[in-house]
Amino acid sequence: MTGLFVTLEGGDGSGKSTQAALLEDWLTASGRTVVRTREPGGTDFGTEVREIVLHSRGHITPRAEALLYAADRAQHIATKVRPALERDEVVIQDRYLDSSVAYQGAGRVLDGVEIRNLSLWAAEGLLPDLTVLLDLDEDAARARLDSANKRFDRLEAEKSDFHRRVREAFLALAAAEPARFLVVDASRPVAEIASAIRTRVESLLA
Numbered sequence: 647m648t649g650l651f652v653t654l655e656g657g658d659g660s661g662k663s664t665q666a667a668l669l670e671d672w673l674t675a676s677g678r679t680v681v682r683t684r685e686p687g688g689t690d691f692g693t694e695v696r697e698i699v700l701h702s703r704g705h706i707t708p709r710a711e712a713l714l715y716a717a718d719r720a721q722h723i724a725t726k727v728r729p730a731l732e733r734d735e736v737v738i739q740d741r742y743l744d745s746s747v748a749y750q751g752a753g754r755v756l757d758g759v760e761i762r763n764l765s766l767w768a769a770e771g772l773l774p775d776l777t778v779l780l781d782l783d784e785d786a787a788r789a790r791l792d793s794a795n796k797r798f799d800r801l802e803a804e805k806s807d808f809h810r811r812v813r814e815a816f817l818a819l820a821a822a823e824p825a826r827f828l829v830v831d832a833s834r835p836v837a838e839i840a841s842a843i844r845t846r847v848e849s850l851l852a
């Protein structure tokens with residue numbers, strides 16, 4: 647495969663979408679074809695799964711939740727992401743398998759290795775070339791979400807201890823794979839973060 651696969655990870659409210667949009671603008675301006683997408687929800691099937699997993703009223707067991715994210719991932723990678731990479735395009739994706747390890751593993755307290763293997767099975771082993779972790783402490787993240795004044799989804803509504811475990815899991819994942827990860831302090835100014843991400847992407851495209 648020839649394209650470049652970049653994923654953005656981090657807690658809710660860490661600024662992933664803002665950075666994804668800035669990176670897309672910069673890459674498009676420099677002549678690359680970009681597919682910007684997200685999990686859950688990058689396909690029609692995924693949009694339906696997203697509705698269940700984020701807004702279902704009834705209780706969803708941790709394993710059922712993990713399988714729903716994995717199902718979304720299998721469909722998304724096979725029908726959208728791999729084809730784009732095969733066309734030599736750049737895929738910028740909001741959340742991927744590290745989110746499952748952090749949220750379903752550390753958050754819901756399932757076995758992190760099993761969750762990672764489930765995702766790798768779903769995605770037929772595809773790993774990103776670069777994963778940007780926007781790291782923000784959970785109080786700052788919560789304050790951003792509160793000020794945005796939007797309706798909390800099922801995961802955002804979890805208690806702060808859940809979000810603390812998720813953050814720690816992301817940091818541990820980054821420490822375990824330093825070559826794949828770029829960790830940025832998400833409390834820094836937006837333009838500085840964007841520039842750090844561009845520098846890394848530029849070196850990967852060179």
Ligand code: TYD
Nearest residue numbers: 658659685686715741742745746749801802
């Ligand atoms: P997202 O749409 O990225 O929400 P936000 O814009 O608030 O970051 O993701 C929706 C939620 O899904 C988010 O709370 C994290 C969660 N999630 C998981 O729990 N596991 C996963 O594998 C993925 C991809 C997301």
